[in-house]
Amino acid sequence: MSEEYDALVRNGTWELMPSNPSQNVVGCKWIFRTKRNSDGSIDRFKARLVAKGFHQRPGIDYYDTFSPVVKPTTIRFVLSVAVSNGWILRQLDVNNAFLQGTLTENVYMTQPPGFIDQDSPSHVCKLKKAIYGLKQAPRAWYQELRSFLLQSGFTNSHADTSLFVLKFRGHLVYFLVYVDDLIITGDDEHLVNQYIHLLANRFSLKDLGKLSYFLGVEIVPNSQGFLLSQRRYLIDLLARTHMSEAKPVQTPLPSGTKISLHSGDKLSDPTEFQAVVGSLQYLILTRLDIAFAVNKLSQFMHTPTTEHWTLAKRLLRYLCGTPDHSLQLYCDSPLSFHAFSDALHAYSNADWAGDPDDFSSTSAYIVYLGRNPISWSSKKQKTIARSSTEAEYRSVANTAAKLNWVSSLLCDLGIQLPTCPIIYCDNVGATQVCSNPVFHSRMKHVAIDFHFIRDQVQKGILRVAHVSSTDQLADLLTKSLPRARFLFLRDKIGLSCRAPS
Known part of the structure; x- marks a missing residue:
């Protein structure tokens, strides 16, 4: 907490000023979380001061809030180009990213709990920089980073506004932004390092080295290129749903299944079904073999029944038998x-x-x-x-x-x-x-x-x-298939089985 508070003070996040009845004062609180590595081990314990943004008033304390993040397709696209050309992939993490954004609105916040100024206990903090929890914090950070990159020679992609491209003396550098997680790659390692150093001089960065774990996806090098794996996420999901020891099946859904909205009895509490299907949607980042099943189950989120829940558990049984299947990106x-x-x-x-x-x-x-x-x-x-x-x-x-x-x-x-x-x-x-x-x-x-x-x-x-229909790979994503047909297409679409860790 002290380290976080000191970082806020060094950054000039606020200035103390007397409170006024006309001010809309936003509350704040401390949030504690444990950050873990891709193997589940503890990376560090983290304390973060978060503003109670739900106290903010639209049109007074904030205006625009939307902040773009890089699309999954763009990530896979850039990774494919990088691995095919043998480019280095570097990963960066911005320390206190949301604290870098400059506010244009007048926002007032209470002093942090446990760090009240003894000389001015009744004063409030007038925020000059954004802070976690504010409605406009992600947008303010993105605008700050975007302005710096454009000044440094990058151009903003029109197709994906979280992609930045540098063309310098015949060389290329790509820069991907997902809030405070950054990926940088290019055809010249010296140029990539030069811009990492330039970025570190402007923002407080943590250089995580070669890309290995990004947005819950593990990047596993192998002889053919590398795998994009969500094995750790899947193992945690199976443990949370008590399906780790379930009997595996070979297809996500029974062959020829026609799932109806009204089949089965309505669940008295749909929360667990909704949570499981929501978690499975994130798994589609690397597991296109379950895309049809997840899309079908997602259509019943509003009124799930016992039959829908049975099919969701069958999908978990399929995943229980294939935890090491991952998306292969080929270098050749x-x-x-x-x-x-x-x-x-x-x-x-x-x-x-x-x-x-x-x-x-x-x-x-x-x-x-x-x-x-x-x-x-x-x-x-x-x-x-x-x-x-x-x-x-x-x-x-x-x-x-x-x-x-x-x-x-x-x-x-x-x-x-x-x-x-x-x-x-x-x-x-x-x-x-x-x-x-x-x-x-x-x-x-x-x-x-x-x-x-x-x-x-x-x-x-x-x-x-x-x-021909035999070679139609998209058949895997349109209906529930017989086991032999499903396994044939799954092997062709680009999934590989990683070595168990």
């Missing part, structure tokens, strides 16, 4: 700047009228950069499709929108593709509709925003190609 994937041919491609699929309640379809895609999966989605379509072709066409359109965003991210990173991206679809009709306007009569009821894909195909920006 053709992602170098001189071998980028046909690197960006995606698989798109849809399960027509698979929902037994409203007969809506499920769209799914997996986007690959070379051999590395960097983005995936399994999501219920918002409108009902009148045919399998329409369902597949909508899914291809959603995939095209994602590829457009990934392509703009490529441009921001200074990478240019020699060939246009490809979408593989196993529906012949949907593939033809993407390029053949003769089929318009069949699709005239489809919203116009889905037809943008035709313009892209005709202009050569995108290509939609047919793939």
Whole structure:
């Protein structure tokens, strides 16, 4: 507590001033937590002074609060490029990050408990810098860091505002920001170290060395590149739900399962179901094999039943048998700047009228950069499709929108593709509709925003190609599959089994 208080004082976080009845004084309290390493061992004990932001009044004590964080797709994208080109990956942690942001509003806070000024016990703290707990604290910190990086020569990506790119004398440096956790990589180690030193002179940094543990994801080097593993998170989840010794199963859901909203009896207390499914959503960061099952269970969060809870426990049993499965990023994937041919491609699929309640379809895609999966989605379509072709066409359109965003991210990173991206679809009709306007009569009821894909195909920006249903990898994310089919696709999509620690 003393160390934290001294850091606040050194930083000039506040100044004491007499209290006034017109002031809206925000309270504060001390928060204590234990920070752990990736193996579960204790890293350090931490005390943090937190303002009671719920006392703040909108439009008076704060205005804008939104602060962007780097997208998971961007992280996997940059890691894929780095591992394919053999770049160094460094991880940084900013000490007291939120205390660096400068406030533009007048915010008053009570003096910290246990550290009341004896000469002015009735004074309040007028905050000059942001503090944890304030509504605008994340935004103030992001703006402070962004301003410094832009002044240092970086440019802010338009595709992801938490990505910063430096192009200096033919060299590249990428900088990823997730609140106070930072990743920096580039093709010149000396240049990377130079900017780390520059950043350390402006902010109080902790250099964590090579990237090994980021946002609960462990980066495990191996002979093929490295694995992105959430094993520790999964083990903790299984222990918390008392499923560590459960009998494993080989698929997340029973084959051909049609999960209905009204099947089973309504749970008297849905809290545990909601907590488990919410935790599983975070696990999709590296486990795309459970994306369909988690998406399906998430549709019943508002009124879960006994059958939904049974299926959630079955999913935990599947994870109990596969704790070491992780996302493999290959170093021999053709992602170098001189071998980028046909690197960006995606698989798109849809399960027509698979929902037994409203007969809506499920769209799914997996986007690959070379051999590395960097983005995936399994999501219920918002409108009902009148045919399998329409369902597949909508899914291809959603995939095209994602590829457009990934392509703009490529441009921001200074990478240019020699060939246009490809979408593989196993529906012949949907593939033809993407390029053949003769089929318009069949699709005239489809919203116009889905037809943008035709313009892209005709202009050569995108290509939609047919793939056999056997090789359709996105099939894994659209429905519950038989065991043999599920295991076949799981082995192909890019998951590997790490050596148990």
